[in-house]
Amino acid sequence: MRKTAKIYYTSDVHGYLFPSAYTERSEKPAGLLNCIANYQKDGNTLVLDGGDTLQGSPMAIYLSAGRKEGLEAEHAIADVFNAGGYDAVTLGNHDFNFGYEYLEHHLNALNARCICANVRDRKGRLGVISSQVFTMENGLRLGVTGVVTDFVNVWEQPEHMRDLEVTDAFSAAERELECLKAISDVTVCIYHGGYECDLETGDLLSESGENVGCRILRELDFDVLLTAHQHMMVPVRKISGTTTLQLPANAVCYAKLEIACEDGEVSVSASIDPAGEIHDEEPYRSLLPLEQRVQQWLDEKAGSLEEDIPRQSKLAMALQGSRVADFFNQLQLEYSGADLSCVGLGNTPMGLAKRVTTRDIVSVYPFANTLVVLEVDETVMKKALERCAEYFTVENGEVRVSDVFLKPKVEHYNYDFFAGISCEFDLRRPVGDRVTKLLYGGAPIGGRKLTLCMSDYRASGTGGYDFYRKCRVVKRIGSEVPQMALRYLREHETVQIETRSDLSVVWSLASI
Numbered sequence: 001m002r003k004t005a006k007i008y009y010t011s012d013v014h015g016y017l018f019p020s021a022y023t024e025r026s027e028k029p030a031g032l033l034n035c036i037a038n039y040q041k042d043g044n045t046l047v048l049d050g051g052d053t054l055q056g057s058p059m060a061i062y063l064s065a066g067r068k069e070g071l072e073a074e075h076a077i078a079d080v081f082n083a084g085g086y087d088a089v090t091l092g093n094h095d096f097n098f099g100y101e102y103l104e105h106h107l108n109a110l111n112a113r114c115i116c117a118n119v120r121d122r123k124g125r126l127g128v129i130s131s132q133v134f135t136m137e138n139g140l141r142l143g144v145t146g147v148v149t150d151f152v153n154v155w156e157q158p159e160h161m162r163d164l165e166v167t168d169a170f171s172a173a174e175r176e177l178e179c180l181k182a183i184s185d186v187t188v189c190i191y192h193g194g195y196e197c198d199l200e201t202g203d204l205l206s207e208s209g210e211n212v213g214c215r216i217l218r219e220l221d222f223d224v225l226l227t228a229h230q231h232m233m234v235p236v237r238k239i240s241g242t243t244t245l246q247l248p249a250n251a252v253c254y255a256k257l258e259i260a261c262e263d264g265e266v267s268v269s270a271s272i273d274p275a276g277e278i279h280d281e282e283p284y285r286s287l288l289p290l291e292q293r294v295q296q297w298l299d300e301k302a303g304s305l306e307e308d309i310p311r312q313s314k315l316a317m318a319l320q321g322s323r324v325a326d327f328f329n330q331l332q333l334e335y336s337g338a339d340l341s342c343v344g345l346g347n348t349p350m351g352l353a354k355r356v357t358t359r360d361i362v363s364v365y366p367f368a369n370t371l372v373v374l375e376v377d378e379t380v381m382k383k384a385l386e387r388c389a390e391y392f393t394v395e396n397g398e399v400r401v402s403d404v405f406l407k408p409k410v411e412h413y414n415y416d417f418f419a420g421i422s423c424e425f426d427l428r429r430p431v432g433d434r435v436t437k438l439l440y441g442g443a444p445i446g447g448r449k450l451t452l453c454m455s456d457y458r459a460s461g462t463g464g465y466d467f468y469r470k471c472r473v474v475k476r477i478g479s480e481v482p483q484m485a486l487r488y489l490r491e492h493e494t495v496q497i498e499t500r501s502d503l504s505v506v507w508s509l510a511s512i
Contacts, residue, residue: 002262003140011228012249014056034275036084043137050228051092051192078109086112090146115146118172120165143184145176149193194230236270243268298359303489311351325417331488338453340420369455371477378445389425389434414463422502
């Protein structure tokens with residue numbers, strides 16, 4: 001007998017509930033409220049999410065800040081998930097960013113089950129389970145498990161993981177699959193992680209272990225693998241018998257899967273559909289006062305700069321220096337007391353007006369990163385700068401951004417701007433041997449040890465900076481960088497931005 005079911009799937013919502021990008025007040029066809037308005041749920045439907053829900057948007061920042069300040073945090077994110085009829089969610093790496101209690105606050109307000117087989121909750125208050133079999137109205141059994149990339153252990157602040165343990169993602173998925181196969185007609189894995197190989201060519205993209213989606217496809221035989229984390233638009237395809245896909249971030253679209261099972265044979269078709277411009281009256285209307293408070297907060301004056309910082313392209317910023325990066329390096333140096341600082345900026349080119357608003361800050365620095373100070377030497381600094389020099393490539397005598405930072409997804413945020421050093425890149429030389437000058441205080445570093453302030457994300461070694469993991473941690477600063485930037489602006493009547501870096505880039509005789 002043929003039985004069918006539907007699955008609606010989102011991931012990497014990052015707190016984007018309303019149809020707003022928050023860089024301006026105008027609406028756009030996106031947001032979880034718009035996505036859920038498209039769902040047509042009946043007794044043979046599941047609604048699932050792949051994690052990274054609580055961090056990323058100004059709305060998310062506003063809610064988390066309210067919680068930290070002792071205010072009664074609203075359950076806005078859970079309210080929208082509940083209105084969408086979500087049955088199960090898994091956790092993303094960013095869902096741990098605000099600590100155990102904040103995660104508990106969210107999960108306890110959700111109607112959906114939290115399924116994450118490689119998360120162990122020592123307090124037992126999160127209600128996380130390893131897998132669940134959902135029996136549809138027509139009797140079809142969908143066995144669902146979820147796992148999160150185990151690089152949470154690398155990235156997250158230790159105090160946030162004190163009561164949690166994240167184990168190997170692949171092993172957990174393998175274990176749950178064996179259990180589910182015996183009691184399910186269809187097996188589904190929600191994986192908050194991505195593909196370590198190019199799905200077209202099979203070329204290895206990363207050996208770090210952060211993403212093991214291709215290994216799951218090759219070695220396990222789930223019927224469906226729903227991936228996340230990389231923010232790539234990966235249309236549905238079937239690999240080694242498993243149907244898989246991935247969505248971009250910020251609820252700009254959702255996936256719809258149609259599953260049929262007949263005589264033990266499972267077939268899956270799927271589409272990735274835009275969020276659209278329509279949202280239901282509720283809970284939009286009930287949550288609108290909150291959204292209006294967020295917009296008002298974003299428009300508040302945070303402080304003043306001595307002069308405007310015009311918008312530059314990402315390439316121009318990297319070649320000529322960035323006053324926006326100088327601003328963040330300046331505050332990082334002041335608050336950390338480190339010798340050196342580095343900062344990565346978002347993928348979108350941004351400037352800053354003399355009158356700086358909260359919206360400006362969360363737009364130019366859209367990450368909930370905290371700061372770490374590492375002890376570094378000349379060898380480490382050389383490796384870091386060689387990684388940055390890899391950002392450039394030369395074609396027909398012109399410099400452009402290397403595909404290494406553009407494919408399979410755009411990663412301008414992995415190019416770092418440094419303060420406190422003087423250096424030179426010679427792009428005529430091979431990658432890995434392009435740094436031809438490196439000075440601190442006008443002299444070679446030599447055998448000296450220096451302190452370098454950076455984001456906790458970068459200190460984890462992510463983005464091609466593995467060598468940072470072996471460096472001694474001098475201190476951690478628990479405040480998030482956007483909040484530190486707002487504090488810095490409040491503490492200075494008019495901020496004068498100093499340029500504390502000196503980078504020259506050579507790529508032809510004419511550029512010498």
